[in-house]
Amino acid sequence: MGRIQSIQSFSTLDGPGTRSVVFFQGCPAACLFCHNPESWAAQGGEEITPEELLLRLERFRPFLQEPPGLTLSGGEPLYQPAFALALAKLARAEGWHVALDTCGWGPTEPFHNLIQTVDLVMFSIKHPVYPDALSKLNPDSVLTNWQLLATLTTPVWLRYVLIKGWTDPPAALTALGRLARDLPTLEKIEIFPYNSLAESDWQKLQWDSPLFHEGNITVTEEEVRQAEKHVRESAGLPTSLFPSLNAP
C-alpha cells in the first residue's frame, strides 16, 4: 500500500516516448522552488496498492507508444521505497518502460534497489554543491547516491533548474559539469528555466518561499543556452548529452 497524489495519463515531457506519470505523495526535500508543494505532506493523497495502481495505468496503455512509459515522480518516490519498488517491478514485468524521477534523497540501500529495477533514472540536481541552500536535502547523502549511479548500468538523465542568482553562477555550473563528467551512464543533461508558475501553487496553500522575495529570479532561453555551453565546455562534455543542441 502506498500514497499517490495524482496520475497524469499522457506526457511527452517526463522521459522518452509517451508515458503516464504517477506523482507520489510525500517529499522531504521541501525545495524552495517546488512547483508541486501539495505533494510534500506524507499523509495526504490517495491510498492504493501497487496492483490496483497498475490496473489503472493499464487502461491508458493503448493510447501510448510501444513500449508504454511509466514515470515515478512526485513528491519523492524514494520516500515510499517499498511501494515504488513494488510498482516498478510489476510494471516492468508487464512491459512498461519505467523511469524514476528523483532528487536523490534517501538511504543508500533502497535507492540502490530501485535504480537497479528501473529502466531510466532522471536525477534532479537541485544544486551541485549546496543543495541545502535551496532545500532540506543533505549534500553528502545526495552525493553518495549520485556516485552510486556510476556503479550501476541504469542510464541516467541529469535535470537541473536554472534560477537566477541561485543555480546559475559559473562556479555552480562548473561543479555541475564535473558531476556529469564523472558518470559514465549519463545519457542526457536537461537544463530548464525556473518557472514562476510555482509561486501561484504556493499561494494556493498560503505558503511563502524566500525565493519569491529575491527580485527577478527567472532566466531567459538564451541564458539557459549559455549555461549549457558553460557546463559542456568547462567539463569537456560531448554535445550529444544536450538534447537542446540536437533539436531539429
Added chain:
Amino acid sequence: MDPWRNFRGKLWREKIDLSDFIRHNYQPFTAEPTFLCPPSPRTKRLWEKCQQLMAKERAAGGVLKIDVERVAEVTAWEPGYIDRDNEVIVGLQTDKPLKRLVNPWGGWRMVEAACKARNIDPDPIMKKIFTTYRRTQNEAIFRIYTPAMRQARHLGIITGLPDAYGRGRLIGDYRRVPLYGLDFLIAEKKKDLYALDNVDDASIHLREDIADQIEGLERLGAMAKTYGFDLSRPAANAHEAFQWLYFAYLGAVKEQNGAAMSLGHNSPFLDIYLQRDLEEGTLDEEGAQELIDQLVIKLRLVRHLRTPEYDELFAGDPLWVTEAIGGMGEDGRPLVTKTDYRWLHTLRNLGPSPEPNLTVLWSPRLPQPFRNYAVDLAIKTSALQFENDELMRPIFGDDYGISCCVSATSLGKDMQFFGARVNLAKALLLAINGGRDEKTGEQVLEVPTLSGEYLDWREVWENYEQVLTWLSVLYSRTMNCIHYMHDKYNYERIQMALIDSNPRRHMAFGVAGLSVVADSLSAIRYARVKALRDERGIATAFEVEGDFPCFGNDDDRVDGLAVKVIRYFYSSLAQQPIYRNAKPTMSILTITSNVVYGKKTGATPDGRKAGQPFAPGANPMHGREKSGVVAAMRSLAKLPYEICLDGISYTFSITPRTLGPTPADRAQNLMRLIDGYFGANGHHININVYSRETLIDAMEHPELYPNLTIRVSGYAVHFVKLSREQQLEVIERTIYERM
C-alpha cells in the same frame, strides 16, 4: 459518347445503387501521395478574387448583399458568375457571389429580423404573400404548440429548435444526378409514385412527397439549362460529373436554409470519373486538382441570411458542408482514393478553412500513408475532425456520409429529423427546485420539494428521473409538431428526390450539458452539497463540502453517472410515439451554443457559477480533467454509441510541445491517441493543435489571423468570426499543456 463507357458492374445500371457502382469501379490508392499538384493558374486567379470578396464581406459586418426581391427557389435567379474566364465549375445561389437570398418558407419573422439587423426593408409584396396568403412552417408550428412547449422553449429547457428556418441535416445523394441524369431519376420516382395507390394517410402523404420531388428534379434541370448544361442525361466526363454534382447541391442550397447542409462522401465516386479521363488522356493531374479546388471554392461561398440570435448560437456563419473522407469498404478494401488526397490537399492549395467541414472516417486499417497524411494535416491546420469508421460502418454500411457535425447517415437511404437538444443541466435544477425554473421561478412541472438544506442523492435522483421522463414526452411531442409542419410547408423536394422514396427516418434528439450534470450528481453523491435558497425557495447557489470525482478523469464513479443519465433519458425517449415512425437517435453535441446554454442556466451543484459556459459537446468541464488527455478520452469513450447514434462530440486541444518534441513525434503520438480513443469505442474527435498564446494574440489582432481555423464542437470556424465571449470560452477550454 456513352457516358457509362468502361464502367463495370450490372446491378447499378438497372436501379439506383451507388454502392454497387462504386464497388465495381473505384480504385483504392495505397501509395504515398507524391502526385499532388499546386492550384492551377485559373484557380489562383479565381480564389484571389473570392478572397477579396470575402474580405469585403467581413468589412461590411458579415453580410455583403441581400436580394430582397426574390423568394428562394431553384429557378429564381438568372445565371451568376464570379469570373467567367477562370471559373471551371459554375453556378451561384443567386446572381452574384456572396449575395444572400431571402428564404421565407421557414418563417417570415426570421426574414424580417435578419433584414432589420442589416438595416434593409424586405419587399412589401413578399411580406404580404407570406403573412396573408401563404402559411409558413414557423406560423404553422406556433399555431399548434401547446403552452408547455412554448414555456420549455422560452425558458431554454428545449432549445435551438428548427421551428423558424430549415431543419437541414438531410444529405441528398447528389452523386445520383451525374451517374444517372435527371430523366432516369424522374422515371424511377414516377414508378414509386404510381406503385403507391393506397388511400391511407401515410401513403397519400408519401405520394405528395414524391410528386414534389419530381417537380424539384424538373426545376433543377431547368436551372442547369440556364447555365447551358443538360442534366437530363448522365455526365459523360469528370468535368460534367463535378458540375452535375454541384448543381444538385446548389439546387438544395438555393431552396433550403437548414443549419446543416452537408455534402456526403463523394471522393470514391468522383475519383472514378477523374481516373477514366486520366486514362483516356483527356485530363491531367493539374486538371483533376483544379476541379476539386474549384468545387471547394464554390462550397466556401455558400451563404444564408441569419438573425443575430442565430449567429450567437451557431457562430461564424457555418453551413456544415460536411464531406467525409477515407473509410474502409465492407469488402475489406480501403475507400481511400487519390481524390481523397486531392480533397484534403485543398487545405494546402486554398488555405485552411472551416468549409467544407472535412471529416476523416478513421480506421486502423486505412493505408498507412493516408493515416500519416491526415494526421499531419490535422496538426498543421486544426481544420479536420475524425470519426470512428469501425464503429459506424457496422450500423450504416460503408456508403455513409456525416450530416451536420458528427451524425452518420446512409447516403440515399436515410433521412433525419433534426431535433436540436435539451438542456440537461436546467432539467437537473428543475429536479432540485420542485419543478420551478431557477431563473424566473415559473412552475414548469410538479415534483416533490426536497427536504433538507443538504441535497440527498436519492431524493435528487428520483426527482431527476421524473423530470427526464416528463421532458422526454414534451420533447418528442414538440419535435413531432415541428417535423409534421416542416414536411407540409417547407419540404426539401430536391434533397428528398435524391434519397429513396421511403427512407429510413431518424428522429435526431440531442442533449447538452452532460458533464455539468455528471459532476453535479457526483458532488451530491460523493461530497456534501448545501443548496442556498432565496426567498422563493429556489437554489441560487451551492456550497460543496469535500471532494468529488469529475467527469474526464477515467473515474467510473462519475463516468457511470453520465452513462446513467443518458441511458435513462434515451430509454424514455424511445418509448414515445414518433412522427412517421422515425427511429429515435441521440447526440451529445452543442456546437458553439454551449456558451448560450450556460448563460441561460443558473448555478449548478458542481460549483459552476450561474451563467458560466458549459463544456462543448460531451467534453469534460474546463479545467476539471486533472489526469490528462488519455484519462479524458477514456471517460468519453464510456458513453455508449449504440444509444447515441447521432454522435458524441469531443473537442480536443493540445499545444504542439505537449504532443511531442518533434513534428514526427507529434504525428505518431496523435495517431496513437486517435487509435487508442477509437479502439476504446470513442466516436468523434476534433483535433486542435495550437497554443493559448496564439489564440490570445488572434483575439487582440484579428487582422493578422484572417484564416486561423479552429475546431469547435463538430465543426470548424474562423476564430476571428467568433464573438468575444465565445473567443474567451475557447481560450478557457482545457488546452493540454504541461510546464
